[in-house]
Amino acid sequence: MSSKAAPSRPLPRLYLATPVIDDPSQLTARLAALVASFDVAAVLVRLSPSDPRSLISRIKALTPAIQAGGAALLLDGHADLVARSGADGAHLAGIEALQEALPALKPERIAGVGGLSTRHDSMIAGEAGADYVLFGEPDHAGERPSTDAIAERLKWWAELFEPPCVGYAASWEETRISAASGADFILAGEFVWNDPRGAETALAEVAEAIRQGHRLQDGRTTPAATDAEGGAAG
Numbered sequence: 001m002s003s004k005a006a007p008s009r010p011l012p013r014l015y016l017a018t019p020v021i022d023d024p025s026q027l028t029a030r031l032a033a034l035v036a037s038f039d040v041a042a043v044l045v046r047l048s049p050s051d052p053r054s055l056i057s058r059i060k061a062l063t064p065a066i067q068a069g070g071a072a073l074l075l076d077g078h079a080d081l082v083a084r085s086g087a088d089g090a091h092l093a094g095i096e097a098l099q100e101a102l103p104a105l106k107p108e109r110i111a112g113v114g115g116l117s118t119r120h121d122s123m124i125a126g127e128a129g130a131d132y133v134l135f136g137e138p139d140h141a142g143e144r145p146s147t148d149a150i151a152e153r154l155k156w157w158a159e160l161f162e163p164p165c166v167g168y169a170a171s172w173e174e175t176r177i178s179a180a181s182g183a184d185f186i187l188a189g190e191f192v193w194n195d196p197r198g199a200e201t202a203l204a205e206v207a208e209a210i211r212q213g214h215r216l217q218d219g220r221t222t223p224a225a226t227d228a229e230g231g232a233a234g
Helices: 028-037 052-067 079-085 095-105 119-128 147-160 172-180 199-217 223-233
Strands: 013-021 040-047 072-076 089-093 110-114 132-135 165-169 185-188
Touching (some): 013 052, 013 199, 028 052, 028 199, 052 072, 072 110, 079 095, 089 095, 095 110, 095 119, 110 165, 119 147, 132 147, 147 165, 147 172, 172 199, 185 199
Parallel strands (some): 013 040, 040 072, 110 132, 165 185
């Protein structure tokens, strides 16, 4: 892995995680509208358990809504179904899952990885060929690192390594912090779909938080000014 050049990083892009999907027909139109309306680089498709044929049918039903808008469709796990379903890649949990999936995914498809509890694991993932590393997502027990710890890990990776880093955001404020910490992408999911005002309104605020965090990271504004903007937006 080569070191990154210092200044100015591009605006982070959205990485949208779906709810756990059983019936894709309830989500297809909404996904298509969100991908068309916002700068969504990729959609992480989360599927409820089923047999491979049913899972592939669900993925294929979602594919046009995601890919026609220019976003990549990544599966949460299920690396074995990527080629058969027309997905663009998979997100794997941990080093072992990544290494097991790489032969089936590379070089044509995307292999992302999370579940990286240590810096050493992160570096192993990057050296192995991960297309991105994710920091800050909940573990199997639902536990997460502190916001400060996630920000520190993002800054460390962004300053030293070439593969993109993704910040998992569970709120508007975490979105802003991840963007300010050098994340290349922001993974947003449950809090967007659970917003009573609708996913469109929530994602618009996420996009604004990304812009605010990016300005803060680039030194073009101050934390106080960004807090004022956030208060006005929220």
